[in-house]
Amino acid sequence: MSALNTYILRIADDSLILGQRLSELCGHGPAIEEDIALTNVALDLIGQATSLYEYAAEIQNGGKTSDDLAFLRLEHQYLNTLLVEQPNGDFGMTIVRQWLFDTFRLPFYEALQQSKDAQIAGIAEKALKETRYHWRHSSEWVIRLGDGTEESHYRVQEALNFLYKYVDELFYMDDIDKEMIEKGIGVDLESLRPAFNERLKHVLEASTLSMPAYEWKLKGGRVGRHTEHLGHILTELQYMQRAYPNLQW
Amino acid sequence: MKEVNLTELEAAFQAKIDSEVRIEPKDWMPERYRKTLIRQISQHAHSEIVGMLPEGNWITRAPNLRRKQVLLAKVQDEGGHGQYLYSAMETLGHSRQQSMDDLISGKAKYSSIFNYPTLTWADIGAVGWLVDGAAIMNQVALCRTSYGPYARAMVRICKEESFHQRQGFEIMCVLMKGSEEQRAMAQDAMNRFWWPALMMFGPSDADSTNSEESLKWRIKRHTNDELRQSFIDATVPQAELIGLTIPDKDLKWNEARGHYDYGQIDWNEFKQVVSGHGPCNTERIAARKKAEEDGKWVREAAMAYAEKKKARKAS
Ligand SMILES: [Fe+2]
Ligand SMILES: [Fe+2]
Numbered sequence: 001m002s003a004l005n006t007y008i009l010r011i012a013d014d015s016l017i018l019g020q021r022l023s024e025l026c027g028h029g030p031a032i033e034e035d036i037a038l039t040n041v042a043l044d045l046i047g048q049a050t051s052l053y054e055y056a057a058e059i060q061n062g063g064k065t066s067d068d069l070a071f072l073r074l075e076h077q078y079l080n081t082l083l084v085e086q087p088n089g090d091f092g093m094t095i096v097r098q099w100l101f102d103t104f105r106l107p108f109y110e111a112l113q114q115s116k117d118a119q120i121a122g123i124a125e126k127a128l129k130e131t132r133y134h135w136r137h138s139s140e141w142v143i144r145l146g147d148g149t150e151e152s153h154y155r156v157q158e159a160l161n162f163l164y165k166y167v168d169e170l171f172y173m174d175d176i177d178k179e180m181i182e183k184g185i186g187v188d189l190e191s192l193r194p195a196f197n198e199r200l201k202h203v204l205e206a207s208t209l210s211m212p213a214y215e216w217k218l219k220g221g222r223v224g225r226h227t228e229h230l231g232h233i234l235t236e237l238q239y240m241q242r243a244y245p246n247l248q249w
Numbered sequence: 250m251k252e253v254n255l256t257e258l259e260a261a262f263q264a265k266i267d268s269e270v271r272i273e274p275k276d277w278m279p280e281r282y283r284k285t286l287i288r289q290i291s292q293h294a295h296s297e298i299v300g301m302l303p304e305g306n307w308i309t310r311a312p313n314l315r316r317k318q319v320l321l322a323k324v325q326d327e328g329g330h331g332q333y334l335y336s337a338m339e340t341l342g343h344s345r346q347q348s349m350d351d352l353i354s355g356k357a358k359y360s361s362i363f364n365y366p367t368l369t370w371a372d373i374g375a376v377g378w379l380v381d382g383a384a385i386m387n388q389v390a391l392c393r394t395s396y397g398p399y400a401r402a403m404v405r406i407c408k409e410e411s412f413h414q415r416q417g418f419e420i421m422c423v424l425m426k427g428s429e430e431q432r433a434m435a436q437d438a439m440n441r442f443w444w445p446a447l448m449m450f451g452p453s454d455a456d457s458t459n460s461e462e463s464l465k466w467r468i469k470r471h472t473n474d475e476l477r478q479s480f481i482d483a484t485v486p487q488a489e490l491i492g493l494t495i496p497d498k499d500l501k502w503n504e505a506r507g508h509y510d511y512g513q514i515d516w517n518e519f520k521q522v523v524s525g526h527g528p529c530n531t532e533r534i535a536a537r538k539k540a541e542e543d544g545k546w547v548r549e550a551a552m553a554y555a556e557k558k559k560a561r562k563a564s
Contacts, residue, residue: 144554240311
């Protein structure tokens with residue numbers, strides 16, 4: 001598998017798995033307006049994943065389709081970060097997960113727009129517009145919940161304390177990234193940290209939440225080593241394709 | 250004196266209705282007209298919201314990326330329909346919270362069809378095709394209903410519903426062109442959803458209690474049986490086109506009437522489902538109740554934050 005292919009799948013899998021997680025909530029949101037808003041985010045993410053899988057399938061040139069890539073890989077072949085596969089939990093957990101992810105995705109897509117790979121740059125440009133909206137939505141909620149009631153403050157702080165250990169993996173880089181950066185295709189994630197931290201700090205202050213005190217981190221998703229959750233996500237995601245192989249739907 | 254006024258008001262109101270002038274929120278209206286509308290619009294809104302559940306049941310298992318996106322968008326549309334309808338209901342002085350409470354307590358009704366389970370992917374096709382198809386028959390007529398906000402909500406909704414109906418039919422077409430398993434799946438969905446879809450139009454005219462007044466006030470424009478017949482006449486040829494069998498031995502074209510004759514609907518089943526004893530009534534209400542309860546702290550926080558913000562602005 002080429003570095004470019006792996007690089008694309010890592011981005012696509014983040015979008016797909018988070019989109020799948022958000023899909024679980026459709027029809028169960030805390031208010032109709034929010035149900036609709038979160039479904040919108042899910043739709044955008046699955047749309048992004050689709051464009052990326054289509055491109056990956058094209059460069060693999062092995063007769064695989066975007067659906068094959070989305071639905072028919074084994075668990076360790078999915079390369080999403082651990083953050084996006086975490087369960088929805090309560091609305092606080094869902095929104096903090098989204099906010100951390102959006103806060104990363106925003107500078108990431110900004111930078112990826114400059115990619116020398118025209119297809120990737122195009123996908124990033126469109127996704128950036130969507131992500132701006134997602135980020136505004138999720139950070140507004142973090143502020144509202146953080147500075148809302150005692151209960152909501154407690155709940156989002158707990159969510160942040162739980163999820164914070166997965167944040168660092170968003171910046172994970174290895175030889176794949178090095179090669180992509182050298183070719184002018186990929187983004188140096190280290191360079192995004194200042195913008196990420198700045199945005200995080202800004203929202204935390206407005207929400208009266210505090211940065212978790214611990215420094216430890218968890219990672220593994222980018223190389224296919226996941227939490228227990230991914231297997232269950234895939235069980236649902238892949239059900240039809242596994243039960244009825246090689247059919248048109 | 251007061252009585253005379255009331256009679257005059259009622260006469261003026263009916264005259265407006267008869268000359269097709271829309272009734273608007275600030276206009277005088279008989280209490281029973283208001284009550285009937287609140288009941289009907291809230292029932293309709295609840296149907297949209299509860300209707301998200303059986304279809305939502307398949308979003309995470311949709312068979313490919315395209316279907317997943319289309320289904321997400323569809324279920325999202327239904328949420329939007331609920332939103333428009335609750336807003337129309339609120340113009341009659343009935344709060345959304347009250348209406349939600351009535352849904353959860355079982356006091357308010359919603360379309361009986363959503364108490365049936367979606368067991369296979371083909372059910373998503375059948376629901377879009379038959380259930381949205383049946384809904385359209387009702388809703389197209391409601392675009393000209395006498396209450397302005399309700400009619401306007403319906404116009405927006407109808408455009409999306411016909412899109413849903415076509416997407417559902419397209420799912421069925423693909424299945425019928427597919428493998429033996431897929432065709433069997435489609436036929437099974439048809440077998441399970443056909444009769445409940447016919448029941449969506451409500452009791453037959455002879456047994457319908459609210460019909461006459463609703464027709465006089467032009468809340469309704471056609472009777473339940475008329476709408477049911479239009480649905481059958483429109484749907485049977487579609488089923489035949491793709492090779493699906495309608496599960497009704499008595500179904501046949503009646504040249505003289507210019508309509509399809511159809512078999513006896515099992516009204517006992519209908520009564521049972523409407524009174525809370527269908528296959529999924531408990532699950533549907535439980536899901537709505539859970540969403541409502543889980544969302545309580547979120548809505549409270551949003552309100553508290555809005556208050557704080559206002560206070561800060563003021564000082
Ligand atoms: Fe609808
Ligand atoms: Fe619909």
